[in-house]
Amino acid sequence: MGCHPLVHRTALLAGLIIAASGTATANSNPGAHQHGHANLQMAIEGHSISLMLMSPAANLIGFEHQPHTDAEKQQLSDLVRWASDTPLINTPEQRCLVTDSQLHTSWPQGGHHDHHQDHEENSHGDIEISQTLDCQGLGNSDQWSTPLMAEFPDIEQLDVQWVSPQGQGGTRLEHPASSFRIEH
Template identity: 35%
Template sequence: MELTMRHLLLAVPVLLLPLTSSHAQEEHHHHKHEEASSLSAHEHGSARLNAALDGNRLELELISPAMNLLGFEHAPANAADEAKIASARSQLEQPLALFGLPAAAGCSVSEQQFAGDLLGSAHAGYQRGDEHAHKQEHKHDHDDHEAGGHSDIEAHYQFDCSKPDALQALDLKGLFERFPGMEKIQVQLIGPNGQQGAELTPARAQLPF
């Protein structure tokens, strides 16, 4: 990921848990997804969103139990399960609507990446960095099996925004509406006004930049 998102991921443990001094910097870089996963338990209904706005570039990382997005976490057993996966994948591929980015900001998706074994062929949605993405796919598949059947889905987005001043807030109303299994989202945001965190819900779905 870009340096901005790396800084964001490094900042999150400072807010939520004390850092352990035993980890070297390079080891942290190698295990950043495992460490991020340890910040909170695999809790159905709850998800995490990391956001960073730096100049014209906006980066978002959504980490959610598959249950919130699909309604199940087992391997697809029938056509109905496959249809739910295809529908969720289609929704995740429309981030401008999911995150309430206004048209006035002129944001376009420059990169998007998905990880999670239940998404299957969703990895075709990668726009750049396919080799790295497939390595991550295999790693996450292994992690999900080791986690005793729990399965997470991660979505990473990078946007180029021609008028970032028009980005007044993240609005997750569309995300909550499209995925009703999502009850709360822990948001960590770095923007022009510094770093902030909040728990968003369907009743409070906005966080100003």
């Protein structure tokens, strides 16, 4: 009985992730890939927060194909480094630290430079960033901030969904907003 709420929250986060994972396959779901729009999902369990950001690559790195030039490779490398150091959300007191970060792209792996490149250049590329945060002293904080809109001005709208021991909900941030409140 004691693990039931955790199992329930884990199942809810999995449901949120599955429902939003359509951005990784934008070609099969035309409404999923919208430039200027990103989705952020968060699951809060004690002082641990699991996050997943899904966005068209253009919002984060300015292009949607596999990096070809040194400048494009550097942009992607800079994003990976930024995501490994910078919490996608934080408390007003900046209590959160990134303990794990992963970045996935929807373009083919392996660096194809053949006749498929023209198709690749015209396809929709997406980026997914997952993070685990440790937010010591979190308590029942309901005020949050995100650096996403300031760091990536091409994100015009950010849909935030959350699940916590107190319930679940969501909100939409419009550029240049950077803070939101979790309603219990």
